[in-house]
Amino acid sequence: MSYSVSLSKLLESIGAKEGSNLSVSSKDKTYIGRLMPHHDFSDGDILVIKLSSGYNVGIRIYPDSEVKVLEHSAPALKKEVAFERKEGRPNIVFIGTGGTIASGADYRTGAVRPALSASEMIALVPGITDIANISAKAMLSLFSENMNVEHWQELAKAVAEEINGGADAVMVLHGTDTMGYTAAALSFMLGDVPKPVVLVGAQRSPDRPSSDAPSNLTAAVRFCINGGAAGVFVVMHDTLGDDSFAVHTGTRVRKMHTSRRDAFESINASPIAFLDEEGTIRFTREKRAAASGKAAARTDMERSTVLLQYYPGMDPSLFEEIMMKSKGIVIAGSGLGHVSESMIPLIKKACGSGSVVVVTSQCLGGRTNLNVYNTGRDMLAAGAISVLDMLPETAYVKLMWVLANSKDAEEAKRLMMTPLAGEMGDRRTVDV
Numbered sequence: 001m002s003y004s005v006s007l008s009k010l011l012e013s014i015g016a017k018e019g020s021n022l023s024v025s026s027k028d029k030t031y032i033g034r035l036m037p038h039h040d041f042s043d044g045d046i047l048v049i050k051l052s053s054g055y056n057v058g059i060r061i062y063p064d065s066e067v068k069v070l071e072h073s074a075p076a077l078k079k080e081v082a083f084e085r086k087e088g089r090p091n092i093v094f095i096g097t098g099g100t101i102a103s104g105a106d107y108r109t110g111a112v113r114p115a116l117s118a119s120e121m122i123a124l125v126p127g128i129t130d131i132a133n134i135s136a137k138a139m140l141s142l143f144s145e146n147m148n149v150e151h152w153q154e155l156a157k158a159v160a161e162e163i164n165g166g167a168d169a170v171m172v173l174h175g176t177d178t179m180g181y182t183a184a185a186l187s188f189m190l191g192d193v194p195k196p197v198v199l200v201g202a203q204r205s206p207d208r209p210s211s212d213a214p215s216n217l218t219a220a221v222r223f224c225i226n227g228g229a230a231g232v233f234v235v236m237h238d239t240l241g242d243d244s245f246a247v248h249t250g251t252r253v254r255k256m257h258t259s260r261r262d263a264f265e266s267i268n269a270s271p272i273a274f275l276d277e278e279g280t281i282r283f284t285r286e287k288r289a290a291a292s293g294k295a296a297a298r299t300d301m302e303r304s305t306v307l308l309q310y311y312p313g314m315d316p317s318l319f320e321e322i323m324m325k326s327k328g329i330v331i332a333g334s335g336l337g338h339v340s341e342s343m344i345p346l347i348k349k350a351c352g353s354g355s356v357v358v359v360t361s362q363c364l365g366g367r368t369n370l371n372v373y374n375t376g377r378d379m380l381a382a383g384a385i386s387v388l389d390m391l392p393e394t395a396y397v398k399l400m401w402v403l404a405n406s407k408d409a410e411e412a413k414r415l416m417m418t419p420l421a422g423e424m425g426d427r428r429t430v431d432v
């Protein structure tokens with residue numbers, strides 16, 4: 001959908017083109033900004049302009065509204081931007097991987113494509129280059145559903161390289177769908193990383209009116225500069241407005257809504273910190289302090305690992321081949337971590353052949369416990385282990401990492417039950 005016929009005619013009559021700098025007066029308010037392509041989800045009479053702050057606004061045009069062209073040509077969008085580096089300022093590296101945060105809408109088809117370079121993203125954080133030395137790399141251009149284990153490995157190496165090259169913080173611009181998986185993978189691969197590594201995304205692409213990209217990026221930058229925390233985090237909106245941002249531990253976070261700005265939640269833990277719109281940071285628990293030192297990326301992963309969700313009617317014969325081929329099996333069980341009696345012989349067979357079977361709960365909230373009911377005790381007897389309150393996807397990523405970094409299944413099981421990156425609490429922290 002494009003601008004309405006009357007609005008298109010008006011724009012044509014004044015010679016306004018995409019990128020022209022306009023003054024738009026409507027209902028007693030005047031806005032100045034660059035003309036953007038029409039936003040597909042809004043009415044044809046809503047004119048979209050990009051304000052100098054980087055925000056896009058949609059303005060309804062009435063017959064008495066006034067639209068004037070202030071400047072015809074748009075500055076060319078640079079693919080890479082060079083910024084002046086100043087001594088004493090923190091060095092922050094943006095690594096772009098794609099996703100909505102690094103996307104623009106294709107206005108012919110209405111589809112969103114990962115297109116913008118990471119340095120174009122920098123332009124979305126007003127004033128950032130006055131407070132930090134920023135460099136940007138567009139490493140990947142993927143929607144995050146296409147992220148694979150090799151991408152996590154490549155990313156972990158790139159982050160470690162940046163930190164060892166002098167970065168005080170690394171921000172990873174990432175699609176939101178699988179951001180939790182990547183955050184978990186970086187958490188295990190980077191271990192005690194001495195600096196903040198912050199994943200940040202957006203639910204609305206930067207060229208949309210009311211995109212959450214600039215505010216999420218700004219909050220993430222402020223956390224990198226002023227948080228003084230080391231580790232892997234996800235920074236996203238905490239509320240629907242631009243007034244509160246949550247900092248989630250990378251192994252505890254899940255996208256809980258398909259479209260809301262506040263889609264991300266920490267599960268079985270509170271976010272480690274919150275930022276308000278002024279950038280004030282409030283920690284909810286002790287942080288690991290950022291320090292000098294080197295980063296190391298241990299990126300080996302056991303690829304023959306699967307994540308299965310138990311459901312009533314699950315037919316063991318359909319899963320036999322998968323489970324017998326896999327060295328690691330994570331099951332998101334029901335309730336405290338259960339599967340049907342009919343699945344237990346298969347768990348026993350898989351464990352007997354040397355595989356590690358890890359049980360989590362599809363309830364998400366609370367911890368697993370296989371000692372309460374007979375089903376659980378039978379699962380334990382079959383060789384399964386349960387991992388308290390760990391998210392199923394975090395258990396899947398951790399199992400891949402643990403299997404590749406232990407000498408045998410026993411060591412892998414022990415490591416699965418040991419907190420390595422804040423991924424599990426203990427009996428005292430979670431209600432049964």
Ligand code: GLU
Pocket residue numbers: 098099100101142143144145174175176177178201202203204
């Ligand atoms: N599905 C895409 C992704 O995860 C777009 C969604 C987003 O970035 O929010 O990259």
